[in-house]
Amino acid sequence: MKVSQSKSKATINDVAELAGVSIKTVSRVVNNEPNVRESTREKIESAIARLNYRPNLSARNLASQRSHLIGLLYDDPATYELPSAGYIIELQEGVLNACKLVKYDLLIHPCNYRDENLDEELTSMIEQRRPLGIILAAPLSNMPGIVKTIEDTGTPLVRLSPGERCADKLTVATNDQEICAEMTRYLASLGHRRIAFITGHQGHKAVGKRFEGYRDGLINTGLNFSEQLVVEGDNSFGSGRHAARQLLKNSNPPTAIFAANDDMAVGVLLVAAQLGLKVPEDLSVAGFDDIALARQVSPALTTIRQPLVRMAEHATQMLIRENTSGDEIQNYEIIPGKLQIRESTGPVPG
Amino acid sequence: MKVSQSKSKATINDVAELAGVSIKTVSRVVNNEPNVRESTREKIESAIARLNYRPNLSARNLASQRSHLIGLLYDDPATYELPSAGYIIELQEGVLNACKLVKYDLLIHPCNYRDENLDEELTSMIEQRRPLGIILAAPLSNMPGIVKTIEDTGTPLVRLSPGERCADKLTVATNDQEICAEMTRYLASLGHRRIAFITGHQGHKAVGKRFEGYRDGLINTGLNFSEQLVVEGDNSFGSGRHAARQLLKNSNPPTAIFAANDDMAVGVLLVAAQLGLKVPEDLSVAGFDDIALARQVSPALTTIRQPLVRMAEHATQMLIRENTSGDEIQNYEIIPGKLQIRESTGPVPG
DNA sequence: ACGACTATTGACAGCGCTGTCAATTATTCG
DNA sequence: CGAATAATTGACAGCGCTGTCAATAGTCGT
CATH class of the missing domain: 3.40.50.2300 (Response regulator)
Structure with missing residues (x-):
């Protein structure tokens, strides 16, 4: 059993050595940065494939000083009678979809707004995990205290369906x-x-x-x-x-x-x-x-x-864009709902 | 606005300096390690409180070479008609409960077993995030291919309700x-x-x-x-x-x-x-x-x-124990279900 | 009070990656 | 063809923490 071979993970150094370049160039390829000659890119890519190299996210996060995490906060269903499981699952799906494309991670955080330590809990979670941004689902998104707590940490925030517009806040809603x-x-x-x-x-x-x-x-x-x-x-x-x-x-x-x-x-x-x-x-x-x-x-x-999946996707993209491109982004987006006419409605009797 | 003060995060160095000790001693206190004099512990704790210090998880993970992540894999509800949202939410709740106590994180990963690239997808996700362990929910837990893929990565695995017992695999089920x-x-x-x-x-x-x-x-x-x-x-x-x-x-x-x-x-x-x-x-x-x-x-x-929350909690604890204490742990656990007699059953008519 | 312990603390070298900036090529143009 | 410019690459210093191991400070027994 030569498991050890596949066990000991290849690092960026191994790739650099095998490809005969510096680790910085490998890093460029891995991160799709420009200014790498096509021939070197190929050399490195084949080395990556051969060693089955996967970048270490902790190291990347530490070095780049950002977490690649998107936080999703929603009212904890466990405190109710699990009313809205489907709602949450759809939100998660949307965020996950958008994250997958850019290799971000989803950090889920159900929270109970009746909990008086919630502020501390949120601040602590945010400061520790340092998500790139936070998506706040309704009905938490219309609770000023929670919004303020998050804003105070300086973390970008998108509110989902908060019920009212607010010029200086990122918002995604439906009509x-x-x-x-x-x-x-x-x-x-x-x-x-x-x-x-x-x-x-x-x-x-x-x-x-x-x-x-x-x-x-x-x-x-x-x-x-x-x-x-x-x-x-x-x-x-x-x-x-x-x-x-x-x-x-x-x-x-x-x-x-x-x-x-x-x-x-x-x-x-x-x-x-x-x-x-x-x-x-x-x-x-x-x-x-x-x-x-x-x-x-x-x-x-x-x-x-209600286009929850798309709303969550869009919210995630807002956060990602806010973090990558410095351009001003549209900070209010309406994703329209759509009538689904099925069998339960018909002409008035008589 | 002296936001900057609260913005620039305190590091372990700042705490050490304020407390007049070395960073290693601070690290000991943060990680509840033994052999720290009570008086120094107090000094350090007050410095931590004063600076509002929160350890950086990426740095910790990188230095300690382990991720503090628990992976939860389940059949992607998006591919069905969202049947089992409640099921998934309860699983998440259980894992989250157990994680909270030990400051672990939950990594959720819905996956579609019909997807032919699933093996590669899972391997990639595991090698990249390197979770401490994986919880595999039914019905994925009785699919040998998936189980094998995960086992091949060397990551500890708990199967939830796989339908049959297997001596050498960690399992949590109900009766x-x-x-x-x-x-x-x-x-x-x-x-x-x-x-x-x-x-x-x-x-x-x-x-x-x-x-x-x-x-x-x-x-x-x-x-x-x-x-x-x-x-x-x-x-x-x-x-x-x-x-x-x-x-x-x-x-x-x-x-x-x-x-x-x-x-x-x-x-x-x-x-x-x-x-x-x-x-x-x-x-x-x-x-x-x-x-x-x-x-x-x-x-x-x-x-x-069906005690899903407790099952997920237990599974998580299994993984945590497997990682911390080296002791042999019980590798099969049944959490019994319970009859809930309500109004829909009654004596036979006539 | 002195050696033999044990308990407590710290110095230092990474973990694997990215950012900065300088060095080294290629390319262009007069 | 040489200088100027642009494209490509690399050296190196960390990011903030933990592990190792050596150094120091207490404690105990006689």
Whole structure:
């Protein structure tokens, strides 16, 4: 067993020696720096291949004084009932996609905003790992205390869906309000006059925009807004069920229910089934997010696709660009959502 | 603005100077090494606090020649329809918990086992980041090719729920088979004689054990096993719906349905509602995993709690111990699941 | 009080890489 | 063709920490 051979890692020195150049030139090739003659590049690349050389990231980080890490902060799902696992997984996927291209690493950090030591915890994590930048997911992104703590460390920060724009902060969001207006107009175009809305979790400002979009949509189509048709939810499946029961026991119930997220919309679907209401014949239901479940329920849920993966990708690219090119970058980006019309919505009954 | 002061990070040298000792002694204190006089330790600790010193991890890793990283590999949810986001989030939570205590970092790596470059991708990632150890989640943990690729790098490996034991490999699992037998006995104890089972995804050996447990349970209670009562599923909500329809259209339908995971069980619940069957009065339904949704549906789902967080914690601790203490460690650990009796199961009708 | 310990501390050489800047070529142009 | 310019390469000094091993300071027993 000559494992030892493959075990003892080749270093940049070995490559330099084999290729007959200085380590600095090897470094140039490895980092795709310009000003290396094509012939030397080839020599070095073949030496790298032959030795199966992989640069040591710790050494690189230490020498270059930067970490090649992107931090992703989100509300710790463990403190809830794991509500938003899909949300987090999609964010991670987006960041990972963007990182892969440039060989950065992802550092994930679930955190509990109710924890009073959070400031210290974050500062400590940032100062120790020194990520190149941080992506702050909603709803943390609209908590001024957290934003400030991170900004105080001097680390570049991108906020995801913070609910409001801010000129001097990097932000990526989706067009919650506009797209919800569009969904509402779509429902109205099917003939619905009584369109109900189930609002989302309070702490989540971007989700609040969805409600505003709903109202915009009503206004656009000349429908009246009625408090009777709005019930408060908290983004959970259970609250969707509760809200649906409340809306449907009404003497003059809505013919369409638009929920601020899919979990609640699926709750509505369940209640409808229990009450013997056919969807979409008797009731139209729409959600927001396009979670996996939305495609699996029956009837499949009409919803709005929130482009989380692309938002996270974009946020990551913002950070990378901020670190590499010195150019001014666009600091506010809207990645639009998209209506996904499926089976749960249809013409108004009768 | 004297930001600069807080910006320029204190190094071990600054601490040593302020405390009037050598950097080596500071290093000892930071790493909790023995043989430091109490009085000097205090001096150094106060200097650390005053300068707000945080050790630089890259430097530490480089000098000590080890990475302090734990790698977590799992099947990339992006390639499916994001089925198992909750599963992954719980695994991450467990690893993170264990890492926090010892200041290790988590490196996540979703991977697609259908990708033919996976070997190269994994080898490259391992050689580059050099994690102290790797945790391989099911179903990857029962794919010999992947296991071998990782073992070939010489990195310690813990397999999660690989479906079978193997003497020379570190493994953490739950008692799928036994606990499913228990669930089956529980259903039988409610008077059910026709208990159906919906099997899980093929590639997932541990999930296969659940089916065996179901059969064991039937045998234990003297019930006959009937192929009529077994339908194949693939772990998805949709396949649960499909299986339920198949089972319930039967002329002599089951009075209880036990699904190999919760997603499918929730599918059963939906179909029951659509067919006008009351749960648990007309039909009992049980699942496996205890996902968040299980507690939110109505009736709340009776299921088996798979202790994923604790499994991941334990796996991480195994790796850490393997790296620090040289002692032989127990290389196979079963963390038992637990029945969660809720509202979806009840006495047999009539 | 003195040698033989043991406990505590420090000097120094890297770990493997990048940044700086100087040295060495190639290339261009009058 | 030579000087000027540009392209390519390399020498070397760290980055901030840990490991090794030698130096120093305490402690104990007699």
